[in-house]
Amino acid sequence: MRSNDRPVRFLTGHGRARVILIVAVVLAAGLDRTAWSASTRAPAGILAIAAGAPAAQAAPESGRKAESRSKSSAPRVELTAPKRKFGVGETIEVRVRIANGHDVGSVPFHILYDPQVLKFEGGEEGQFLKGDGAQTAFFAAPTNTPGELVVGLSRLGNGDGASGNGELCVLRFRVLARGKSGLEFRKATVKDPRAKIVQAEFKTAKVRAK
Numbered sequence: 001m002r003s004n005d006r007p008v009r010f011l012t013g014h015g016r017a018r019v020i021l022i023v024a025v026v027l028a029a030g031l032d033r034t035a036w037s038a039s040t041r042a043p044a045g046i047l048a049i050a051a052g053a054p055a056a057q058a059a060p061e062s063g064r065k066a067e068s069r070s071k072s073s074a075p076r077v078e079l080t081a082p083k084r085k086f087g088v089g090e091t092i093e094v095r096v097r098i099a100n101g102h103d104v105g106s107v108p109f110h111i112l113y114d115p116q117v118l119k120f121e122g123g124e125e126g127q128f129l130k131g132d133g134a135q136t137a138f139f140a141a142p143t144n145t146p147g148e149l150v151v152g153l154s155r156l157g158n159g160d161g162a163s164g165n166g167e168l169c170v171l172r173f174r175v176l177a178r179g180k181s182g183l184e185f186r187k188a189t190v191k192d193p194r195a196k197i198v199q200a201e202f203k204t205a206k207v208r209a210k
Helices: 063-073
Strands: 008-012 020-026 046-050 076-080 091-104 109-112 118-125 136-142 148-155 162-175 179-186 201-203 205-209
Touching: 076 179, 076 205, 118 136, 118 148, 136 162, 148 162
Parallel strands: 046 148, 076 201
Antiparallel strands: 008 020, 020 046, 076 091, 091 162, 109 148, 109 179, 118 162, 136 148, 179 205
16 A cells, blocks of 8 residues: 555444444555446445444563464464366455454455456455444455455444454456466454454465466
8 A cells, every 4th residue: 555544534323323433544546446346335445444442452461371372362364265276267266264353343455466367356245244244344346556456344333343263255366377376465454343453364375277
């Protein structure tokens, strides 16, 4: 992201209705608007994320014990493909999954891939963030940089986040030519419902077109 992110807040609701604070975040300097598809449920470049009061922080532990506990309990976000090798013309469904999620409010990220080998064709939101009936915002679209895709995933409102394991989204690519392509995370974060970044691990993937 080469432009400065600048949050803009809106307050809505009255009576006993929940007060929803939407933070509009500019994710990229410009997206390829011609690539918007029916799967895009929010304007390209805008990620709506829930925000609220700051979370209390526990006193940090020190030493190997704290480090080991942090790694074992941290959320893990992983890219997975049904197989490693594909033929030219095939469609690849890359699944983005999360494990060890706890109070997750949003998971924004970029994906880098080889545009000579793969072409992004669309995405669908998974059930993890909306599994308990929560309202969510989702979009997936290429940026102006070839081989770069931006994805926004967020729960809306000031309630609790999602916890456990599940599927965040599915991203579809078409194989254009023979070769290898990595699928790598960039600018990826896991945030709680108050937009606080949570320490997390991100695992990439590779595919080969024969």
